[in-house]
Amino acid sequence: MSFKESVLNLCKRIPKGKVSTYKEIAKALNTKAYRAVGNALKHNKNAPIIPCHRVISSDGSLGGYQGKLNSKKKIDMLKKEGIIVEKGKIKKFKEKLFNAFSSS
DNA sequence: CGCTTGACACCGT
């Protein structure tokens, strides 16, 4: 289980309609390597089974993930889940911020 | 004063 495995595993627990930040995930893992979290998602080999698109920057922006895939489609999907994305920024993102610590 | 943008440093792969 590499560090990224933990990250992927954690972001995988993010419930629908909720989002999390790299920093939150890093904290959940008791690590300060939130930078590596972004890298882990980038390496995300479980992309199809991991909603890494729900993981955003602490300021509510989608981050670098949105520039890699058909972001527009994913953003639309997030909106369907209840996450409003305005020009790449999540509206009320804090209300949807999933507490990674709430995981069991 | 409030907000925004840019740069830097750090971590893991």
Add this chain to the structure above:
DNA sequence: AACGGTGCCAAGC
């Protein structure tokens, strides 16, 4: 070793 990516800080307007 380098790259990619994030978060915080500072400065400027």
